[in-house]
Amino acid sequence: MDKVYSLASLQKFTKEVFNRMGCPADQAELATEVLLSADLRGIDSHGIARLSGYLRLWEAKRINANPVIRVVHETPSTAVVDGDGGLGLVVAPKAMEIAIAKAKNAGTGWVAVKNSNHFGIAGYHAMKALQHDMIGMAMTNASPLVAPTFAVERLLGTNPIAVAIPAGKQPAFVADFATTTAANGKLEILQRKNLDAPVGWIQKKNGEPSTNAHELKDGGALIPLGSDREHGSHKGYCLGAWVDIFSAVLSGANYGPWVPPFVSFLSPPADPVGDGIGHFFGALRVDAFRPANEFKDHMDNWIGRFRSAKTIDGEPRVLIPGDPEREMSEARTKNGIPLIDKVVEDLVGVASKYNVQFS
Amino acid sequence: MDKVYSLASLQKFTKEVFNRMGCPADQAELATEVLLSADLRGIDSHGIARLSGYLRLWEAKRINANPVIRVVHETPSTAVVDGDGGLGLVVAPKAMEIAIAKAKNAGTGWVAVKNSNHFGIAGYHAMKALQHDMIGMAMTNASPLVAPTFAVERLLGTNPIAVAIPAGKQPAFVADFATTTAANGKLEILQRKNLDAPVGWIQKKNGEPSTNAHELKDGGALIPLGSDREHGSHKGYCLGAWVDIFSAVLSGANYGPWVPPFVSFLSPPADPVGDGIGHFFGALRVDAFRPANEFKDHMDNWIGRFRSAKTIDGEPRVLIPGDPEREMSEARTKNGIPLIDKVVEDLVGVASKYNVQFS
Numbered sequence: 001m002d003k004v005y006s007l008a009s010l011q012k013f014t015k016e017v018f019n020r021m022g023c024p025a026d027q028a029e030l031a032t033e034v035l036l037s038a039d040l041r042g043i044d045s046h047g048i049a050r051l052s053g054y055l056r057l058w059e060a061k062r063i064n065a066n067p068v069i070r071v072v073h074e075t076p077s078t079a080v081v082d083g084d085g086g087l088g089l090v091v092a093p094k095a096m097e098i099a100i101a102k103a104k105n106a107g108t109g110w111v112a113v114k115n116s117n118h119f120g121i122a123g124y125h126a127m128k129a130l131q132h133d134m135i136g137m138a139m140t141n142a143s144p145l146v147a148p149t150f151a152v153e154r155l156l157g158t159n160p161i162a163v164a165i166p167a168g169k170q171p172a173f174v175a176d177f178a179t180t181t182a183a184n185g186k187l188e189i190l191q192r193k194n195l196d197a198p199v200g201w202i203q204k205k206n207g208e209p210s211t212n213a214h215e216l217k218d219g220g221a222l223i224p225l226g227s228d229r230e231h232g233s234h235k236g237y238c239l240g241a242w243v244d245i246f247s248a249v250l251s252g253a254n255y256g257p258w259v260p261p262f263v264s265f266l267s268p269p270a271d272p273v274g275d276g277i278g279h280f281f282g283a284l285r286v287d288a289f290r291p292a293n294e295f296k297d298h299m300d301n302w303i304g305r306f307r308s309a310k311t312i313d314g315e316p317r318v319l320i321p322g323d324p325e326r327e328m329s330e331a332r333t334k335n336g337i338p339l340i341d342k343v344v345e346d347l348v349g350v351a352s353k354y355n356v357q358f359s
Numbered sequence: 360m361d362k363v364y365s366l367a368s369l370q371k372f373t374k375e376v377f378n379r380m381g382c383p384a385d386q387a388e389l390a391t392e393v394l395l396s397a398d399l400r401g402i403d404s405h406g407i408a409r410l411s412g413y414l415r416l417w418e419a420k421r422i423n424a425n426p427v428i429r430v431v432h433e434t435p436s437t438a439v440v441d442g443d444g445g446l447g448l449v450v451a452p453k454a455m456e457i458a459i460a461k462a463k464n465a466g467t468g469w470v471a472v473k474n475s476n477h478f479g480i481a482g483y484h485a486m487k488a489l490q491h492d493m494i495g496m497a498m499t500n501a502s503p504l505v506a507p508t509f510a511v512e513r514l515l516g517t518n519p520i521a522v523a524i525p526a527g528k529q530p531a532f533v534a535d536f537a538t539t540t541a542a543n544g545k546l547e548i549l550q551r552k553n554l555d556a557p558v559g560w561i562q563k564k565n566g567e568p569s570t571n572a573h574e575l576k577d578g579g580a581l582i583p584l585g586s587d588r589e590h591g592s593h594k595g596y597c598l599g600a601w602v603d604i605f606s607a608v609l610s611g612a613n614y615g616p617w618v619p620p621f622v623s624f625l626s627p628p629a630d631p632v633g634d635g636i637g638h639f640f641g642a643l644r645v646d647a648f649r650p651a652n653e654f655k656d657h658m659d660n661w662i663g664r665f666r667s668a669k670t671i672d673g674e675p676r677v678l679i680p681g682d683p684e685r686e687m688s689e690a691r692t693k694n695g696i697p698l699i700d701k702v703v704e705d706l707v708g709v710a711s712k713y714n715v716q717f718s
Contacts, residue, residue: 075466077436078647106465107434112648148665150674155665163601165608173604175597181590200590207671227590231540231559235584238534238680239598241665242522245532249524249657250648256664273660288437289471289609298608301632305615306507306514306600312566315509321597 002338009359010036010048010337013347016356017051021058022065023087031089037124039337042328045185046121049343052350054087054118056264063087063117069094077106080251081113085276088119088140092279096125096138099283103134107288112251115275118142118262122162123176123325129164129283130172133292136164137282141247141254143261146180147221148241149234152207154221155256158184159243164322166286168296170303174322179239180222187213187222192342200227246280253278361697368718369395369407369696372706375715376410380417381424382446390448396483398696401687404544405480408702411709413446413477415623422446422476428453436465439610440472444635447478447499451638455484455497458642462493466647471610474634477501477621481521482535482684488523488642489531492651495523496641500606500613502620505539506580507596508588511566513580514615517543518602523681525645527655529662533681538598539581546572546581551701559586605639612637 011032018028039047057063067086071079079098083091095111102109119125122138129136142157158178165173178184182201190197190213197213204210205219209228216222224236248255253274260268260277286295309318339347351358370391377387398406416422426445430438438457442450454470461468478484481497488495501516519542521535537543541560549556549572556572563569564578568587575581583595607614612633619627619636645654668677698706710717 073647073649075644075647076464078466078643080648105435107437108467108469110467110643148668148677150670151665151668151677152671153668155668163597165604173600175601177591177594177597179594181585198589207674225585225591225594226540227586230557231586231590232536232584234678234680235536235538238522238536241532241680242534245524245658245661249654249661250643250645252649252653255657255661273657284437284469284609285434286609288432288434289439290432290611294611295608298614298632299604302604302608302614306510309507309510309512309514311509312511315566318507318510319593321593321600 002340003344004336004338006336007036007040007333010039013351013356013358014048014051017055017350017354020354020356021055023090024066027087027090030093031087034089034093034120034124038121040329040332041121041123041325042332043121043185043325045183045188048339048347050118052346053262053264055350057117057262060264062260062264062268067091071098077102077108077110079109079111081111083113083116083276085115086117088117088277088279091116092119092125092138092281093128095279096128096136096281096283099281100129100132100134103283103285103288107285109283111281112246113279113281114248114251114253116253116277116279118277119279121176122160123164123174125281126162126164126176127172127174130166132283133166133286135166135284135286136162138162138279139243139247140279141244141259141277143259144257145184145216145222146224146240147203147207148237149224149229152205152221153257156224156237156240156244157259158222159240161239161243165299166296167299167303168293170300171326172322173299173303173320174325176325179225179236179243181225181227181236182222184222187216192340243280248274248278250280251278361699362703363695363697365695366395366399366692369398372710372715372717373407373410376414376709376713379713379715380414382449383425386446386449389452390446393448393452393479393483397480399688399691400480400482400684401691402480402544402684404542404547407698407706409477411705412621412623414709416476416621419623421619421623421627426450430457436461436467436469438470440470442472442475442635444474445476447476447636447638450475451478451484451497451640452487454638455487455495455640455642458640459488459491459493462642462644462647466644468642470640471605472638472640473607473610473612475612475636475638477636478638480535481519482523482533484640485521485523485535486531486533489525491642492525492645494525494643494645495521497521497638498602498606499638500603500618500636502618503616504543504575504581505583505599506562506566507600508583508593511564511580512616515596515599515603516618517581518599518606520598520602524658525655526658526662527652529659530685531681532658532662532679533684535684538584538595538602540584540586540595541581543581546575551699602639607633607637609639610637
């Protein structure tokens with residue numbers, strides 16, 4: 001049985017750990033909110049389970065706990081942000097804030113970020129636009145784990161895209177997905193349970209299909225959304241490449257196989273082509289296109305129509321992007337967040353090493 | 360054997376047909392260029408094969424051959440364009456021009472279009488940005504043929520996305536793909552040859568998998584990129600939904616099941632929620648992020664690295680998005696464009712009805 005923790009207790013613990021790393025108080029609080037939003041939304045692979053990973057990167061001096069985040073280039077609707085090697089959990093919200101400010105003046109704002117680190121879940125950042133009646137977008141590149149169609153080399157990350165679109169009476173539309181058939185977090189779940197993966201998720205180091213969830217340890221790779229050429233994996237490859245180029249070639253970060261790994265036991269490439277990892281954010285003011293109430297009425301109509309669509313026999317409902325995560329978030333805010341033994345052990349270790357209470 | 364026609368002869372014929380429809384001379388020329396760019400790039404389903412379809416829509420008074428295309432709302436980086444029911448082949452280039460002009464001043468330009476029609480291939484429009492050292496984006500919604508994950512109803516079009524990114528010495532990166540497992544044009548090829556489709560492209564009207572390429576005539580549907588839930592079809596659904604909302608809910612066009620059909624024998628829905636079909640265009644000035652020569656050097660490096668990636672045994676090379684279409688375009692410009700018998704027959708019919716020479 002997983003042990004269940006209240007949101008408040010995980011917040012207190014996480015914030016204290018970021019404090020110990022040397023994060024300023026406001027940044028420790030922000031990083032905690034971003035990180036735990038993943039646990040709340042049920043994306044367990046990207047939440048507190050990664051806390052010790054961030055810590056090890058900081059111990060290896062690959063994260064700057066007190067960064068000076070600054071705009072290094074801008075126009076009325078764009079900016080490039082240098083994250084100064086900070087936590088992506090802190091750099092990304094700052095960049096999204098800049099995108100929103102640009103959108104207020106210019107209609108839209110687009111911010112490319114270099115010299116950053118893993119930023120948690122993309123959806124959190126995109127959703128920051130909603131309260132301003134804006135559409136939010138967020139994407140990031142990541143450690144190379146994915147082989148382009150026809151390749152055996154791992155050249156792309158799972159490079160997620162998030163799009164958050166405000167509605168009126170309906171909850172917002174929030175899409176947030178890796179551009180691979182399955183996110184790495186889904187593979188990790190199978191690894192822990194010693195289960196096989198479906199054909200189409202991973203390939204062996206020679207490119208043959210594999211169902212071994214541990215295949216990546218032996219030089220295998222994740223596969224772009226589509227699974228194989230006949231089912232459109234070249235489109236998933238296009239999506240992952242697009243995210244990589246917007247996040248890193250526009251900003252001056254590392255791209256493709258040069259993206260530094262998240263895990264501290266792997267060294268960053270010796271020949272970097274840029275600074276850190278890269279993100280890309282967008283904010284579009286809805287009323288830069290049509291009156292916000294009109295837009296939201298039509299979004300309500302769109303969402304209502306799709307949600308009430310006739311289903312395949314046996315399927316309870318057609319989902320609107322963001323439905324499962326919102327429902328999970330409501331439930332976990334109320335009932336607490338379950339953590340598997342392996343994560344609890346890991347956090348107990350962190351607590352002991354850094355003399356922080358975990359309970 | 361397909362008959363082969365020179366580009367010049369198809370241009371002459373197509374332009375003359377658009378003239379007969381009542382298009383002003385410059386618009387007839389533009390529509391011809393856009394339409395035939397599909398044939399040149401090997402996307403035969405979207406080229407001259409559709410000419411008689413446009414004509415029938417015009418005969419049914421569902422296309423305005425002499426539209427007044429105008430901006431109805433704008434900010435420094437955005438605009439909404441009313442296409443006045445014109446050919447998408449004419450409305451879309453005008454909208455992309457506006458996006459490019461906005462980007463010159465504000466760094467980026469984003470244009471949503473309502474009251475338009477089918478715009479040919481998305482890639483053509485995105486690529487217009489390249490000559491300005493800009494990244495171009497184009498998307499459009501389309502007649503509902505696609506069932507969201509778990510649904511049996513057709514609520515989305517094949518809603519393509521195109522992204523064109525300039526490089527230096529390398530040819531540009533040009534991604535252009537339907538957000539379904541397979542584009543409708545691929546299905547049409549199987550229909551003509553009476554071949555089965557792979558599992559994962561289409562479903563029966565009750566949602567069961569089907570390999571019958573004619574399934575859509577019996578209430579079946581195309582499937583979002585990913586093929587099934589286990590392989591990420593919910594991500595393809597997110598992509599198609601995103602294109603639909605940006606193209607139509609932002610602009611005031613029809614969305615989802617209300618998008619009017621391309622074929623003239625099907626009536627538009629009696630209860631429209633907007634005007635015509637919708638598109639969305641973007642232009643991002645590369646030097647709104649970093650100096651253009653720096654960006655292009657890194658794009659050359661990105662493209663070079665991916666193109667030289669080690670391949671799976673038996674696969675000749677890893678492709679860069681846009682490679683096959685560019686090579687096809689070079690070959691067909693030189694050697695001519697092959698048309699299948701059915702298309703030739705169709706065009707001979709058009710030629711005879713409108714008294715235009717076709718040879």
